[in-house]
Amino acid sequence: MTDPAYSPAKVWEWNKENGGQFANINRPISGATHDKDLLVGRHPFQLYSLATPNGVKVTVMLEELLELGHVGAEYDAWLIRIGEGDQFGSGFVGVNPNSKIPALLDRSGPTPIRVFESGAILMHLAETFGAFLPTDPAARAECLSWLFWQVGSGPYIGGGFGHFYAYAPVKIEYAIDRFAMEAKRQLDVLDKRLAHHTYLAGEDYSIADMAVWPWYGALAKGQAYEAGEFLQVQDYKNLQRWTDAIAERPAVKRGRMVNRVMGDPSSQLRERHDASDFLTRTQDKLEGTGA
DSSP states (O other): OOOTTOOOOSSOOOOGGGGGGGTTTOOSOOSOSBOOOOOOOSSSEEEEEOSSHHHHHHHHHHHHHHHTTOGGGOEEEEEOOGGGTGGGBHHHHHHOTTOOSOEEEEOSSSSOEEEESHHHHHHHHHHHHTOSSOOSHHHHHHHHHHHHHHHHHHHIIIIIIIIIIIIOSSOOHHHHHHHHHHHHHHHHHHHHHHTSOSBTTBSSOOHHHHHHIIIIIHHHTTOSTTOHHHHTGGGOHHHHHHHHHHHTOHHHHHHTTBTOOSSOGGGOBSOBSSTTHHHHHHHHHHTTOOO
16 A cells, blocks of 8 residues: 655655554664663673564574583673663663664673674674584675674564564555565575584584574564465475574574563563573463563
C-alpha cells in the first residue's frame, strides 16, 4: 500500500507519527535526553545491553571465553530497556554516543576503555584474550571478512526486510519484495559458503560465527519476524546444519539468555552478575517467583 500522490518534499521534516511501533525511540538527533548514571558491578567487564541479535553476539562471546577458562572475562550484564529510552541516558551515551546496544566498559586495566558497536566489541575481546580470531594471516582475513559482512548486511535484514515485513504501519509491496530478495540472496551466500566449510571462517568456530548466528540463525529457523515460510528458509540445508550445531553449544545456550525479557520465562536472565545466576534466576522463573 502506498500513496500514489506522494512525492518527497524539498526539505525533509520529522513527523513522529510516521514512526510506527518504534516512534518513541527513533529520532533524527543524537545525544542524551536525561541524566542517568550507569551502574557498575565488580567484574572486569561491564556490559550494557538487551538480548537483540546484536546484544546476543557479545554475551555469547563472553560465555564462550569463560567456557574456555578465561576467568578474566567475567562480566556484569546490565539490562538496557530500549523501548523505555534507557539508551538515551547520559551514562549510556557516554559509553556509546550512538545510543545503540550493546555497549561495553573494559575495566580490566588501570583506565576504563569504552567499546561500542557489536563487531568492535567482538574484536576487542578476541584480541584481549587471544581467542576465536585466527592468527594465521589468511584465516584471520577470512574471519574478519565474514564479521564485517554481517555488520554491513545485517541492516538489510533487520532495518529492511524485518521492518517492512513485520513492523511498518502499512504494507508496501515494493519494499517487502526488494528486501525479501536481498534477504534470500544473503541466505544463499551463507548456504554456499557452509556447503564446503564447517564454520564461516573455515574449520574453526570464530567471532564470525558469533556475529552471524544471532541474526541468520534465527531467520533460518523461522523465528525472526515469523517469516520462515515466506522466505522458504528450509531450503538452505547447509545453513540449517550450521545453525543447529551452534545452538547446541553450552556457552551459546547461556549467552542467548542474558538480558532477555521476551519469550519463555525459563529462557530469560534479565541481568547477569555471576555464573550462578543462570541456575538461581532460571529456577526462580520456573517456579513463578522470579522478577
